[in-house]
């Protein structure tokens with residue numbers, strides 16, 4: 001069953017078009033990663049899905065509804081996004097910040113209720129934040145903060161979680177921790193995930209499907225084993241690479257050797 005249907009999307013900034021003919025269906029429970037060189041249009045696509053950027057041409061449907069006919073609030077009830085950079089008041093507590101994720105589900109006159117508290121508890125549990133929930137945001141490390149923003153996105157109770165380079169600026173253990181959390185959410189709750197990743201090995205390990213963008217166009221769409229070939233890495237990244245396969249889970253492991 002598809003949750004998001006993207007047809008012939010054309011996107012850009014003012015007169016400049018940066019993404020053309022982007023078409024794909026996202027199935028319920030899939031983890032889809034969008035990869036591609038710098039400036040290929042990956043973040044632009046995520047921004048358009050949550051209406052942070054106007055669509056030039058094409059359609060995005062969530063279920064039967066076109067996002068063009070949905071309010072930002074309605075879109076936020078279905079899709080939540082974890083951005084690369086997030087800012088918040090520094091003296092706010094983790095728990096209070098996570099409440100912001102509930103706002104798309106509230107009317108302006110409604111205040112926090114018992115249901116919100118339960119969903120905040122659920123988001124805290126799933127983002128491993130129990131011990132940190134009463135701390136102030138400015139007392140947390142970068143990796144801990146990223147988990148808080150993940151919890152804000154979860155508190156939105158989205159059908160689809162969008163992650164824009166979620167591991168940037170995190171050290172290797174926080175990177176793994178975050179992607180393992182995403183995998184757990186996907187496995188335990190059947191949450192659909194669309195993420196932009198730079199690290200090809202992370203994309204290979206954590207994705208069901210990979211979409212490869214080059215200069216705003218799809219040049220590959222398939223499973224990690226289908227996508228990661230020497231030819232594709234040469235064509236898209238101008239890199240000569242060796243490819244091995246994990247002994248246990250058989251996903252590709254990419255070792256870049258040299259720039260061509």
Ligand SMILES: Nc1ncnc2c1ncn2[C@@H]1O[C@H](COP(=O)(O)OP(=O)(O)OP(=O)(O)O)[C@@H](O)[C@H]1O
Nearest residue numbers: 013018036037038039040041042043044045196198
């Ligand atoms: N706000 C903006 N105004 C004008 N042009 C923009 C804006 N944001 C992005 N662009 C341009 O759109 C193109 C695609 O950018 P985008 O950020 O989507 O690429 P990306 O694949 O996510 O890149 P990266 O991997 O470097 O994050 C680039 O040429 C970029 O310069």
